[in-house]
Amino acid sequence: MQWQADKPHQGEVLALPTLWSLSQAWYHDRLSPTYRSRTVAQVEAIFESLGLTSDFWRLGYAADIPQK
Amino acid sequence: MKFTPDDPLIWSIRTFIYEHFVATTEAPTVLIIADRFALTVDEATAVLTALHEQHALFLEAERPVIRIANPFSAVPTDFVTEVAGKRYWANCAWDSLGIIVATGARSASVDAHCTGDDQPLRVVVANGEVVDNGALAHVLVPFRHWYDDMVFT
Numbered sequence: 339m340q341w342q343a344d345k346p347h348q349g350e351v352l353a354l355p356t357l358w359s360l361s362q363a364w365y366h367d368r369l370s371p372t373y374r375s376r377t378v379a380q381v382e383a384i385f386e387s388l389g390l391t392s393d394f395w396r397l398g399y400a401a402d403i404p405q406k
Numbered sequence: 407m408k409f410t411p412d413d414p415l416i417w418s419i420r421t422f423i424y425e426h427f428v429a430t431t432e433a434p435t436v437l438i439i440a441d442r443f444a445l446t447v448d449e450a451t452a453v454l455t456a457l458h459e460q461h462a463l464f465l466e467a468e469r470p471v472i473r474i475a476n477p478f479s480a481v482p483t484d485f486v487t488e489v490a491g492k493r494y495w496a497n498c499a500w501d502s503l504g505i506i507v508a509t510g511a512r513s514a515s516v517d518a519h520c521t522g523d524d525q526p527l528r529v530v531v532a533n534g535e536v537v538d539n540g541a542l543a544h545v546l547v548p549f550r551h552w553y554d555d556m557v558f559t
Contacts, residue, residue, distance in 0.1 A: 341499050341520045341527050341541055349546040354529065357543045358536040361503035365477055368508040369428065371421045375461050381549070394548045 350394050359388055407448060409456040416456045419443060423463065423475055428509060431494050433472035433480035477504030489514045499543040506531050 352360065363384045367373050376384075378397050385395040409416050419439060426434040434442075440450035451470040458465045464474040472480050477496050479485075485496040487505040496502035502516040516529040521544065530537045547554075 341518050341543060349544055352543045352545065354536060354538050354541045354543070357500060358503055358531075361477075361500060361507045364500075365504035365507040368477070368504070369421075369424050371417065374417075385549075394545070396548075397550055 350390075350392070356388060360384070360390075363387065407452040409453050411456065411460050413456070415443070416453050416460075416462075419450075419453050420457055420462050423457075423472065424478075427475060427478040427494070431492050433475065433478070436470045477501030477508060484518050486517045487514060488517070500545075503529070503531075503536065 382395070382397060385391070422439070422442060423434055426432070426438070436447055436450045436454060439445070439453070440447050443450070445453070454463070454465060454470050454472065457463050462475075463472055465471060466473045474480065474497055477500075479495040479497045479501070481495065483495045483497060485498060485502040487494045487496050487502045489506060489509050489511040494505050496505050496516075499516075499518065502518065506514040506516075511531065512534040514531045516527075518527050518529075519525065520527050520541075527541060529539065529541060
């Protein structure tokens, strides 16, 4: 993911406030000793809570892969 | 030698790795980890491999060297987050803000460049909120392809 001056031709674009909200949802507990890699369902729930519901943010084949 | 995901030791070492990143801005080496936890290098390597397999961190190819512990990058990148006078490398725009969130900083900044025009870009967080400067983040890789190439993602 990179910073962009203009709307690109492919991929998705997030406004800065949305990216900040995503970072908060994603990383608020990252330093906790009890943090564990998320499941795909947990990740999709975070995306949905932020209105990221397009196919771009949906699971393909990676159902059993723990998430970053 | 192999460690399973339910072994508490690997998660204790994960915590140590993150604490090391926060304190020093760098990833600990396998030798530092082995010394800290009284392990052999082979044992420490096996722990790192187990964490890599859990996507709790990402190693360099074929080497027990930490490359990524999201949101931190162990190698220089164009995404630099400054928190409390320390400058951290992030893996991407998302992670550059993630470092601010993960460390609990209420005031911090990110320095990077815009793709395309290569103009410098600064993002500021003040009083616990991002200051909207109109910047856009471009996500290139769909969720289902994140792990095809994590460094590119």
